[in-house]
Amino acid sequence: MAVRKRLPFPRQLLIVSSLACLVACTQQQGRDMLTQFGNGKPDELFQTSVDRMATLAMRDNLQSLYLLMNKLYLRNPNQWRQSGYLDATTAARQIRIAIEQRQPLAQLGERRDLAALSYALSPEFRGDRVGAFIYAIGSMLVTAHGGRTEFYMTDTLDPLFIYNAARNIEKATWMLGQRQDANGVLLLFSNEISEQGSNLSFAVEFGKVVARLDLLTQMLDERYRRIGLNYAQSLLLMNFLPVQ
Structure with missing residues (x-):
């Protein structure tokens, strides 16, 4: 008998x-x-990982713009008074609605995207410059993403347009800190470096938007590159492509 x-x-x-x-x-x-x-x-369930990331990035980028809008209204309290609304909160809410529902902004006429951005930062503009500036950037972001703020499998995002949007925001950030009126006064006060202290929070928040756009651009480039590589590999190996 075996002993266990x-x-x-x-x-x-x-x-x-x-x-x-x-x-x-x-x-x-x-x-x-x-x-x-x-x-x-x-x-x-109808979103790939890249679709989900693009949706979250768009949500966060718009939130960054709304934060910047509130900060600009605080630094430039004379601007919301030119919007025709009772207070800065109401003005900001209307700008958000116009961006997300792709509605025109009365003070910009029919201008959107880059045309609106150029006009909002010009000395000729008369109106709520803060609202116009944020609306212009927001509408440009939505346009660069194919006119949508949420993305699904059937949607196509062009990485070049998103890359270009990031570069446009970099230029707009520089223009925000440089553009002056005929008297040499900044059109809008944002970042500040003085003997009393420094406030670079505007540049930091804009930098976050640019970083998200650049990351999404790289992921889209990689996704489309992998699609091309997978197709090339299937030809090289003489494999049939999957149909389900």
Whole structure:
């Protein structure tokens, strides 16, 4: 009769503990996945990882613009008074609606995107320059993303347009700190470096927008490059392409 050797008690305890930990970890991971799935929206099922990132980046970029708008109104309180609204909060809300619903801004006429940006930073403009400036950048961002703020599998994003939008924001940031009226006074006060202190928060926030756009550009370039490489590899290996 074969004699079955029993493992030493410490080794048995180690094995049991390891199995218990594995089961607990698996259960926790399962609960975490269910929680994440439950917190998601149904339409996320129709988004690739890049689509989801583009959607989140657009959300964060618009939030950055709205933050900058509020800060500009604080630095330039005379501007919202030219908007025709009762207070800066109301003016900011109307700008947000115009950007997200792609509505024209009365003080800019039919100008959008780059035409609106050039006009908003010109000495000839008369009106709420803060609102016009933020609206111009916001409408340019939406246009560069194909006129949408949320993205799905059926949508196509052109990385070149998004790259160009990032460069335009860099130029607009520089112009914001340089453009002056006929008396040599800045059209809008933003960043400040003086003996009393420094305030570079505007440049920092604009930098975040540019960084998100550049990252999205690289991811889109890589995605389309991989699609091309996968097709080239299939030709090289004489493989049929999958149909499902």
